[in-house]
Amino acid sequence: MGVLLQQAVNLLQLGSIYALLAIGFSMVYGIVGLVNFAHGDIFMVATYLLFFLATWLFSMTSSSFAVLLASTALAAAAIGLLAMIIERVAYKPLRGAPKVSLVVTSLAVGLLLQHLVLEFLGPNSQRVPRMVPDIKFTVGTVNFEFYQILIILFALFIMLLLNQFIRRTRTGVAMRAVSQDATAASLMGISKDFIISVAFVIGAAIATVGASLYGMAYPIFDPYIGQMINWWSFTAAVLGGIGNIRGAVLGGFLLAAVMVISPMVLPVSSYRDIVAFSVLILVLLVKPSGLLGKRSIQKV
Amino acid sequence: MNSKDREQKNQPILAVENLCVAYGKIKALKEISFQVYSGEIVSLLGSNGAGKTTTLNAISGIVPAQSGKIVFRGQNLVGMPTHKIVQCGIAHVPEGRRIFPELTVEENLHIAGYLFSNRNKPLLEQRMEYIFSLFPRLKERRQQAGGTLSGGEQQMLAIGRALITGGDLLLMDEPSMGIAPNLVEEIFATIQTINQKNGLTIFLVEQNAMMAMEISNYCYVLETGVIAHEGVSKDLMQDDSVARAYLGESI
């Protein structure tokens, strides 16, 4: 029983992070139809930026909570801007080109970011400074840490905020309209270019929050973490139904469940990746559009 | 009104001059020219594949014009992106209605006010009320997802959406398509109402030639990308050769 509760906390913690990663991946696909494999390397750059910002901010204040909030907010804004610039420079000129060209371009952008970081900052791994107090709780036989609670609550807050934005605001409804029928949306006076920029900014900003939370749990990072993040984002997004934001959240928690539960029942913990991809293939066999995905409307 | 009166009016609100549109090697429109004057209902008739939808899409900037001019209130629209053309005052009810299936009826109408709803909420409310007075059925279904409406209700929603955008020129692409005859009459009556009461100029694409001619002042007949006939609706209706040759069995 204690073990189960312990693992439930781990699952929620991991699922929250996966969900935040998959949201941006899925949202960009929903609006532009682009499988953005630069997403993982954007996350990697975000992690480096968070690292430098946190180190710099700690030289000015000792309040770790203030450093956490300020570094996350500043990095989210900067990385959102970076994603917007990448879209303008690398993807926008390819609007209307075959999807394959776009996917290849996104892989190239990812590699470019990775090599830039390697060139200027080197291949060594680094450690994110600790920004949350090291508090442990014990409830019965269950041990969990303050940062785990923080990750879950922070992620939940971001997801609720995003949900309100998408449901209630004028720009949010416009995003949904564009993802359902971009031509009809332009006939309502909505600029697709603007909505695409918004999707890239929000997706990258949320991934940056994900990076900040991820760093609390797994503080070691290097220029190669992008690949792993890509596969998590991709798997979670596709599991839930790529293009669907709620699907991305569901896929994130499902992937976390596989990651947490399979080592408990399997002899070798490295089998969990095999299980994760088997689950993905199984879900896609049964429901090719993912769990919450709609049969895509072929756009003329 | 006859054609001479028409020419004596001053500037047309929309003047298309030698418009050419091609899809790859297929020439869909070959130097067509026509005018729409303020306050009119003008019909563009023609059989399948004649280029009617292409004409409307070129006006809205959905497909690019290869050459020619599309002048709306003195301004050439060629090369302008669709969302800017909407801002100039052209509303478009597209072929196949194209409502947002996963947005509710209310959200579909709200998003049509995208250009002004952040600055002028009361205007949006006022226009919504007007749409609901034209189509009370939509009001009952405010919270229903657009994709679950019947074909006729979707057409009402598509018209409502276009009206909310607030243009002075309304382009309509086959509003009667796939709709039961009695509802078609209702929709055509509504088209007349919005033309007469609101002074909206309407450019109507139809295959249902007889009904379209009955409500319109002037007609153009498109045949494989060229304008084969034009005239005041009443004259055109009398012209047997036109009727037999170009307007098919619907007469």
Ligand SMILES: Nc1ncnc2c1ncn2[C@@H]1O[C@H](COP(=O)(O)OP(=O)(O)OP(=O)(O)O)[C@@H](O)[C@H]1O
């Ligand atoms: N996206 C496209 N790509 C290639 N050809 C097209 C495209 N859209 C239309 N066409 C061609 O252009 C011509 C005119 O088509 P258009 O849709 O304008 O006809 P229409 O008069 O609206 O016909 P309908 O009454 O059937 O709607 C047709 O020959 C059609 O095959």
Ligand SMILES: [Mg+2]
């Ligand atoms: Mg058509």
